[in-house]
Amino acid sequence: MSEDQKKSASKGHDEMVVSQEQQAKITEVRELIGQLSDKESLYCSDASISRYLVSRNWNVKKTAQMLKQSLKWRKEFKPEEIRWEEVAADAESGSIYRPNYQDKFGRSVIVMTPRRKNSLSTEREIKYLVQCLENAISNLPPQQEQVVWLVDLEGVKMSDISFKMSREIVHVLQNYYPRRLGLVILFNAPAIFQPFFKMMRPFLETEIYNKVKFCYSDDHNSRKFLEDLFDMDKLESAFGGNGDTGFDINKYGERMKEEETTRFIHSEHR
DSSP states (O other): OOHHHHOOOSOTTSOOOOOHHHHHHHHHHHHHHOOOOHHHHHHSOHHHHHHHHHHTTTOHHHHHHHHHHHHHHHHHHOGGGOOHHHHHHHHTTOSEEOOSOBOTTSOEEEEEOGGGOOOOOHHHHHHHHHHHHHHHHHTOOTTOOOEEEEEEOTTOOGGGOOHHHHHHHHHHHHHHSTTOEEEEEEESOOTTHHHHHHHHGGGSOHHHHTTEEEEOTTOHHHHHHHHHHSOTTTSBGGGTOSBOOOOOHHHHHHHHHHHHHHHHHHHHTO
């Protein structure tokens, strides 16, 4: 099976064109995971199962096992039900947020600035991160299913980075959101970050590792890379763009509440 055949070109809950061989494997996975609730059935679309299959190199048994674990996690964690009011206090610092623009491929963007992080428990940080992920995914256009992470590492200190938290983020992304990550841009990483990244390497699946891109403000190739990827008038100045780099929690909160209302109304009428 060629790589082109394996690529999913649709959003997670949209219809997708698949080969007969792919469809057969999707059917096999459905048979292995057994009876599903209405909510689980909605999550286990062909596109969603296809992402899990690609993540496990189209091995049906491994895919079914992974998907069962993901469904168990979603049943317990209820990521799609997290309301803005539950995480608003954790968002105040602007350490993680979804800006109101997409890249030139239509991918949602999540911005992370570790030096701004609150002193939260790992559980609270993961809950807010998951809310951002769910929000980013729900705002993807049709035929797009991935998000881009922009990580501003300017001036970061080792005390700003938690190995435990970083490992938990990787675990959530790799196990519960397979193939959702399109690109990770680490911007202006200082020399002290390199040993930390080497420590994280064993926990990164090859697919995730290959999507990490280091960019620097004083590097011409980095500038060209970002210009090809973003509208520079929208990209924050922290990443070399001309956009506003200020984070206004009040404006952001209003946007999150509006989007949340629209999303929940839509889900109630499905």
